[in-house]
Amino acid sequence: MTRRRWRITLLAALATLAAVFPITSLFTDAGWLPEAVLMVFLVAALGLAARGLTRSRLLVVAVQVLVTTYVILARWTGDSFWLVLPTPTTLEAANSLGLQALDTIQRYSAPAPLNDGVTFCLIVAIAAVAIAVDAMAATWRSPAAAGLPLLTAYLITAANGQSALALRFFVVPVALWLVMLHTTARAQFGRWGTASANERSEIDEAAHDREALRSFTAGALKLGAVGVVVALLVPAVTPHFPPRYLTEGLGRSGGGGEGSVGFNDTLDLARSLNNQDQSPVLTYTTTAFTRAPLRVLATSYYSRGHWLVVNQGGNRPDNPASLPPASQRRDYVITVTDNTLAAPRIAAPYPVVEVSMPGTQWSIDPITRDVRVATPVGSYRIKYADLAPSPPQLRQSGTPDSPDITEDDLSIPDRSRELVQRWSDEVTRGADNPLDRAIAIQTHLRDSLRYTYTLDLGQQPRDAEGRLLEPIQAFYQTRRGYCVQFATAMIMMARAQGIPARMAIGFLPGLASGDNRYTVRASDAHAWPELYFQGYGWLRFEPTPGARSGTPPPYAVLGPGGGSTAGGRDVDSSSATGGATSVRKTLDNPAADGAATPQPSLVGSIGSWFSVRNIVTALAIVIGLLAAFIMPITAWWLRLRRRRAAVTQQELIEVEWMDLTSHLGDLGLTSPDGVTLRQLQRRYVTEGHLDEENAAAMGRVTATLEKSRYDRPERTSPQEAIRLHHDIQSIRRQVGRTRAWQTRVKGFLWPAAAVSFWRSLPDRLGALRRRG
């Protein structure tokens, strides 16, 4: 048996290491790894030693936790120790290390630099995982449960990582976990085998099913293995998983890290949004405090449910219309590096004022102001204007009349015209100028109670004749979609209200990657509407709800009735700082900048769910739940312990009986000291309101127990213990039904057995100390 525990302990340690190893991909260097290995093996050694010394499992875990905590504290905050003892300063030191880690995690996306705080938190987490795995696998001998902490460790890495984890990171821990299961199962059957060889005949009878049980376990093991294989295979054959945008759509066009990204003509963003690849499309620095989305192109041409880029000929002006004078705008400079976007497209905030792209030919589309390049360009600098007209000015803007506006900017597909007209009239009711209508439409679409942001559009609805609905009608019906659907809906509704509108496609501003730099990934792809206001040009709106969306511009967040004259001054700070009148423009505070622009991508937001604060909250919730259910858990554990300790038939029967008496005691049917079995039986039957069947069951139970307790021991057969179990279950159910729910809840949450366990704990610890 000791050999088995050795083996299990070793396996648990290896499995823990295998599960935490992928964390190497989250940090720039692996300096934490030796420490982690040391800590995992320290936990294992402590477990081995403690299990050799005491039978109390809780004590083993307590020893592991205490010693490991001490070692970690001594290693990282040893300076604050007084001689060899931690002091209150130690806690402060640990706290500041934690804060440092928190800051690092918030500031950097993976791979993050490694510092003391991060290493400290990492080692604490790994030690916790190691203790949990060791406790479950070796101390409690339930390696199945040890899969949970292993999975948690693995998932945290997988969710925070930049790219999908390699297969081996999953296979190795799982294989070790299966070996643990197998080893434990074999050890337990080994125990059965020796028992049946030495013990009396009745156990032999019970053990004659051993073969069946063994084949059952083998079957379970096979099932587990099949489950793992399926877990590996299913994602491999499921669409969307290995991203197909490699050949089409937006994404990296070539293998390796040096490819380029391009848009296809149908502008289907779903693939890009589903993109699991985390390699950046581009990185940039900006002088702006509030970062604007980076537009790649705009188009007004909508046909058969798709936005298309067409080369319009005819009455195109030669130059773009001039921008408002410099006094009415604010110019910023964005410097893009590591650009992988395929030519002829580049990404830049709208509207572009100046382009600096040495050595590369570029042109600007006079209508859409897209910048195009002849050859792929790695880095460029673009000056752009932040047009921030105030709402009153916009409200007074005249009727759109500009060579920029084409017929396409006001066209609505015939099939949806009626619906869009009705819908937009309803939404904009009461708004008497274009801005208020636009805001009304945007507010309507951003209502996440009404509309659901999802990449999964589900089954597309069909009309009565079985034809697929026009996408706008489909969106109206299903009320679900992603940025393209929301943007399209807003464009069409605006056009229905007489506001020229077009579709802009590009990227959200991306996430801070430190050093005042921002990284845009393929999954940051976004679509938004641009509406034309006479005198101000095309203005961005943001109808997409949810986390994976941009911040609405300041002129678009005031309610229609808000008569404020200052553009965005009384909106929240993140918007107000970008307003025309804002002077709070600080460029030397990138962290605040990052925090002030909550535009995380989906993967980023999943990653942010695993922030330290959320983990602490989750842990607190788990601990709170554990605390709330500590009594039922204790009772369950006590029952399990008793059951495990029972060897003979008599002991098994006593355990069953104790389960019954304690359960009925919790339901208000107590068993006083001087009461014999028969008296108790009568009491249970009358006060438990047992029906005839259960009264007979009760009679059988007491008869069996009486026989087991007071008759010659050899007369009790194993079958009786089994029948007893069924009878007791039945009685418990019936008595439970006759009790008020308050009694049942109290009996569940506050079982007397657990209460007395905790009450007697100090005494028993005292006794343990004396014995020790």
Next chain:
Amino acid sequence: MTTTDTGLETTAGRDGAADAADLGLIHDVADRLMAAMTSVIEGKPDVVRTTVTVLFAGGHLLIEDVPGVGKTMLAKTLAKSIDATVRRIQFTPDLLPSDVTGVSIFNQDARRFEFRPGAIFANVVVGDEINRASPKTQSALLESMEERQVTVDGTTYTLQAPFIVMATQNPIEMEGTYPLPEAQRDRFMARISMGYPSAGAELDLLESHGATSPLDGLTPVTDAETINRVLQAVAHVHASPAVRQYIVDLVARSRSTSALRLGASPRAGLHLLRAARAYAALEGRDHVIPDDVQVLAGPVLAHRLMPSSETQLARRTTADVVTDLLRQVPVPPAAR
């Protein structure tokens, strides 16, 4: 139990089958005895049952109650139901120890002392009004009751088996009585009291006891040898460690409780176990359960205990204290 029947030994030797056979015998004898006794002692099934239990356990019985409730009748009924030697001793203040045990008399013809056995030399001895004799005479019973032998003038005479003493006594507050010494009380396995009959039973009593004594029609339903075999069989009733522990717990608690000045003796525990075995056999079981012990704890323990002054002041009897003990002592196996 000094006599052993060869046939009996073989029966007892075959382990498993012996239990069933013995239970049958016990059941059979008990049925007949109780039927006979119930025909005389009407409306008192519990008293009859306890009496038979004590007989089967090989113990002595003390019947205590006020005059006129049928104590003597009970003793005589039992005696007459068994085909065995029956002697009756009417204890009086002037009764001498030699009247009980016997006396050596000089035989002129043989020119030597001859032992003339006293009233104690019988299978069933009915000691009427035992507490009217002086403690000196009562003490003459001590050796015979416990060791089933009599020593007179240095010679020890063994008594026949079975040997059962059924003594009646009035409550000690009654006029002209001496309280039984503790040592002697301890030798009685159980004390029962008759209690007044129910109204219906009393009515029947008046009607039927008019002309003839109900004892007249009573014929023996069993004999001494059968009783010996029953005694043997009862000894084979299984008493599990849990039951023995329960008895020890009960007895131990009686010694530590503040309600008693004198607790139960080790002999009390032995008697309780033996009685419980007999009771279990009467119930048709070959193993003792705590219920048996609880039923018999009152009759077996109460008369041996001496109440503390607080208990006396509270006008509580030792039987009440025993009931309390039963309520307090957990029935093993208790929760571990």
